[in-house]
Amino acid sequence: MPRTSVKGQVLANLVAEFTEPSPEEVMAEKDMDEKSIGMISQQGPSHWEVYVDGVVNQKGSGVGLVLISLERIIIEKSLRLDFLATNNEAEYEALLMGMSMVQRMGGKAVELFSDSRLVMGQVQGEFEAKDERMQGYLSQVKCLQLKFKFFNLLHIPRSGNAHADSLATLATSSA
Template identity: 55%
Template sequence: MRKSDYTGRVTKWETRLGAYDVKYMPQIAIKGQVLADFVAEFTEGGIKQEDVMLAVMSIGTENVLLWEVYTDGASNQNGVGIGIVLITPENLVMEKSLRLGFVATNNEAEYKALLAGAQMVRHLGGEMVEFYCDSRLIVGQVNGEFEARDERMKKNLNRVKGVLGMFKSFKVRQIPRGQNAHADSLVMLATSLGSKLP
């Protein structure tokens, strides 16, 4: 089941059960409450339950809500393709392979992959994300270590930064190409058989 379907169902049932004064509590809240009760019971010195619960919830949020996105893009004689591997906080793996319907450089394809990956996470409701890309140049430009001089690159960089700015937190990390083989294989699929973006 896709996360968007799950969220819709939860919202529907929460609305129906709300009339009976029944409230939906996500699993993280229940786990957090159990841990807070445990800590409060076995801690000397009278720590307030609210303080313990806030600490537990903030720790749980950091661990549970992180999305990971591996992106790659390439241009060759067969066309321009991008590959995206998205890993949800529940460790569900989603793959996307797209063949772009326009001419682009390798660097532009890398930006398009990063942008598409960010938009996928936003669409699915993710708020904290780490992106992994094997292009040192793209990661350096996004992180402000390198300057984008070409106008097309500046435009792509600004679009990516605009979407990334919508997340509560994000990191963009450069990884060796060997650690990005999954996304790379999707790019090869896209340039040989993939579907075109409209």
């Protein structure tokens, strides 16, 4: 039987906490008063740092995410994209996936780090999204951005994003 580390158990508990509830859990939740529901929703981390990266190579395209809560809970995600993407599309996919994960976990504040100057520049309004596909991605980011009380996207050097980059590269090696 494999041993589960403390970090692994914390991660397993966090993932279990944010999975879809069973019909029984939904009924039980409906029976709770508002005070109890408010207390439950405050248990999850509300502020996250998210490192995102997208990779395209000969083997395919993938995204890598490293989510870190204030409580130092770390979630790593490596996802292979099931469509032919450009590097900029993969970067946007990583950004959107990171934002979506935080939002689904109840996060209200997010600070995202990306090594893509183009994506960061478009989101911050410094660069214009001329391509129709980039405009679509930008629109999705702007829509998700509204769901956060605090949103910040920062550019970091590629060397500072090695963890997310390695996860994205790992995703391209899967079948």
